Amino acid sequence: ITPIYKINENINPWCVAYIIKDIRIKREIINFLKNTNAICYSWPTLPTELINSKSEALDLWKSILCISTSSK
Secondary structure, three states: OOEEOOOOOOOOOOOEEEOOOHHHHHHHHHHHHOOOOEEEEEEOOOOOHHHHHOHHHHHHHHHHEEEEEEEE
């Protein structure tokens, strides 16, 4: 699990995006977050051309999980 960017102390992002390549671990994290009323979501969609071409961008997109810095 790797954060996409480093958060500096003077920054307050609305979410932190992580790369989680193992889909089983990603599902476990999503379930944990749901059970604790945390907010998580996938990265916004890719252009249709990238989805249809099954590019490396698609693989990366599938592995991104955004975790909100606020709660429900």
